[in-house]
Amino acid sequence: MKGTSAATVALPYDAVVVGAGHNGLVAAVILARAGWKVVVVEANDRPGGALMSGEVTRPGYVHDLFATNLNLFVGSPFYAEFGDDLARHGLRLRTSDFPYANVFPGGKSIGVSVGLEATLERLRQLSPGDAQGWQQLNDLYQRMAGTLFGVYASPVPSYGMAKVMAGAARTLRRKGLADLAQLLSSSCRELVDTYLVSDEAKALIACWGLHLDLGPDVSGGAVFPFLEAFSDMAVGMSVAEGGASRLVDALCGLLSEYGGELRTGVAVERILVAEGRAVGVELADGERLQAARAVVANVSPTALVGSLLAPGDLPVRDTKALERYAYGPATMMIHLALSKPVPWEAGEELQRYAYVHVAPYVDDLARTYTDALAGRLPAEPLLVVGQTSSVDPTRAPGEGQVLWIQVRTLPTRIGDDPAGSLGGKSWDEAAEPFADRVMAKLERYAPGLGAVVLDRTVLSPADLERQNRNLVGGDSITGSMHLRQNFAFRPAPGMARYRTAIGDLVLVGAGTWPGPGLNAQSGYLAARDLLVRARWRGALGPGRRR
Ligand SMILES: Cc1cc2nc3c(=O)[nH]c(=O)nc-3n(C[C@H](O)[C@H](O)[C@H](O)COP(=O)(O)OP(=O)(O)OC[C@H]3O[C@@H](n4cnc5c(N)ncnc54)[C@H](O)[C@@H]3O)c2cc1C
Incomplete structure (x- = not known):
């Protein structure tokens, strides 16, 4: 065990979550509900990360x-499963x-x-061509949204994602798949120039690109603004009544209901690794917390490799890939x-x-x-x-x-x-x-x-x-969302499934697929993956340390 003395390790948790961003909290809730003994350690005095009000x-x-716009969260599988529980813990939405x-x-x-007709009416006043183009883009959205949101909700690559693509091949057929491929590779300017006429209508979509780092001429930069522009027209925009921290409070309330703990105001300085497995963390005050089953790191990819792990913990190839991770x-x-x-x-x-x-x-x-x-x-x-x-x-x-x-x-x-x-x-x-x-x-x-x-x-x-x-x-957005660092390349090729080369160490958060935003996805998918693997281990017999 590199620099770790078993004698100084104190509390035996099943999982230690590093960082109380919403993904860390989501992962903790799922693990705690499954009966794991979980602690979330947050450097700040308050949990929530980029989700906080005051x-x-x-x-x-x-x-x-x-962050303020909760649409991604409200559309997430996590919210579909836990929305009522969050409401019990005080979350109310305003839309x-x-x-x-x-x-x-x-x-x-x-x-x-909300509603196509009202928007078309306003666009007609700009130019009839804009209304026509907006209608065509909305048709494209109706055809593609199921596939694109299906991919967004799946690990990449995965069986789930392959199923979504197989379904797309059946429903979209060859022409639809070609349209999808063109959409995925287009820049936003290419998309809006194809369909819209006035500079004003074009800006209506293109501005969404810069919520990420998708300037209008970035290849592959069309999909996010396209989805955001048309999904908002479908559902409006939601915020948390009384402030974004109400959502964080609800997540923390749920965690506590399942027996999970939250420690704030203390940073994790190191992730402890022994025999190729993550076994705990060391806090800034020197305390060590043992993790018998997993360490979930809701941290930036560069911090993981630059400060939390010791040199040599990860294979050289992964270390180099994470060091090259680019910010916007x-x-x-x-x-x-x-x-x-x-x-x-x-x-x-x-x-x-x-x-x-x-x-x-x-x-x-x-x-x-x-x-x-x-x-x-x-x-x-x-x-x-x-x-x-x-x-x-x-x-x-x-x-x-x-x-x-x-x-x-x-x-x-x-x-x-x-x-x-x-x-x-x-x-x-x-x-x-x-x-x-x-x-x-x-x-x-x-x-x-x-x-x-x-x-x-x-x-x-x-x-x-x-x-x-x-x-x-x-x-x-904790890292560029250009194609070279998106989908199966986020945070680096071969590392998009949250697992790392270190056993029982998973990386979640905006620096992992599907990237930034209050989508709750990486925390949700990584925690479920941990539970599946734990069940497999159980089925295969003992051998896991406690
Ligand atoms: C100004 C701004 C506006 C945004 N607007 C929106 C919006 O309207 N809608 C939307 O969907 N998204 C928005 N986003 C993006 C979204 O907020 C983030 O992508 C999302 O919150 C990231 O969540 P996360 O779970 O990855 O972790 P983060 O929110 O980044 O939280 C990570 C937490 O981990 C803690 N941490 C890190 N390292 C350690 C350590 N070593 N020890 C202990 N704790 C540690 C940090 O202190 C932090 O609290 C916005 C972001 C910003 C900054």
Whole structure:
């Protein structure tokens, strides 16, 4: 046992989960329900990782600090199985039938609401060709969604995924499969140029790409924005009533009901490996926790190999592959407390949309994305404006509003600043002046916004990483989602099934398939895999240590 003395190992858990992100908590709930003795160890004082709310501007104003849109979670197999239990533990959803809109110069806007006809009507006013193209894209979505969401919910590669593809071959036939292959390989610009006419309608879909790191010209970048744009039109957008942490509280409540433990405010420093198997963890305060059956690491792939494992624990090939794992551009969050709703130039009707994208056009997205990769601060930051109060009015008192502004995509390190004087500064120095630039942009689309701002809190890329070490460099998605690091290549070729070359050590979280977002998938699939393997071991007889 490398550096591990059995005498210092204290509590015999079945599983130790490193990190209380939602995937870690989901894995812990599933294992604990199966009777395993589970502990989740979280470095932060509060669980949830990138899912957390707080009154960060003024008392009574509850902001989702990071993730807010719960659609992926609500659509997950985990929620299908545990939704009622989470409700018992206090989770309530608030859903908007007006999921997203885009604004453009000159007071123009276009919004998508639940139901095809209402959206088509708005698009017809832009151009009849846009309405026709949107209808065709919606038809494509209806044909492809079952297959694409089926793959999304399966381990890759797996028998389950093969079954989904076999079903697709039967229903889609050769032409449909060719359409699917073309969709999977297209860039977003290629997709929207094929179907839509106006620059405004094209931006409506393309803006979703930059929620990940899918600039409009990235190959394979069409699928996510396509799915998000049309699934939101089908179901609207949901947030947790009272704040994102209510979902975390419900997960922790369920864990505790099943006898699981949560320890916060202490980091795991090392994963202990003996004879090729993970046997426990060592905490920052020196305490060691024994894991008789598994260690589940809800950590970034580079942290796993860079600090938690000792050199030589993993085979050289896997070590090198994980060291090469690539992160995407950074994100900044600006939280505003407002005395009134946003005074959009495009009109009050925009106030009811959950998200308003302020980019504005596909070429702007392409420029912003290239700037970020080249280390340039964008002159025109891409903004996702979350009008959380319009979805969940409980978040602020009286007429007050909370506004969630996600600034995508930014350089991890600031090289040049062609539009200003922030070149070469650290994010700690540049955060507030850059937030002023963001506010100035927003003011052009919502004149008078400044006058209704009561307070603001800025979280720079550096703050994001300080808050959650998985957000490396402030990358909100914990690793690029380009094709070379997606599907069976996430986090690295041969490592997409959560298992590692170290026995009983599994890696979950945004850095593993199916990637970032509140999809609860990796925690769910990895925990179920552990249970299946434990049953097999039981069937094959004793031999597992306790
Ligand atoms: C600003 C922002 C906005 C987003 N918006 C959305 C959205 O609206 N909808 C959506 O679906 N997704 C959104 N996302 C993405 C989504 O929130 C994340 O992909 C998701 O929460 C990742 O979950 P996870 O389980 O991988 O772990 P994380 O949430 O990354 O949590 C990991 C946890 O592990 C802990 N940890 C790591 N290492 C250790 C260690 N050694 N010891 C102890 N603890 C450790 C960390 O402190 C952290 O709490 C957003 C992300 C960000 C940052």
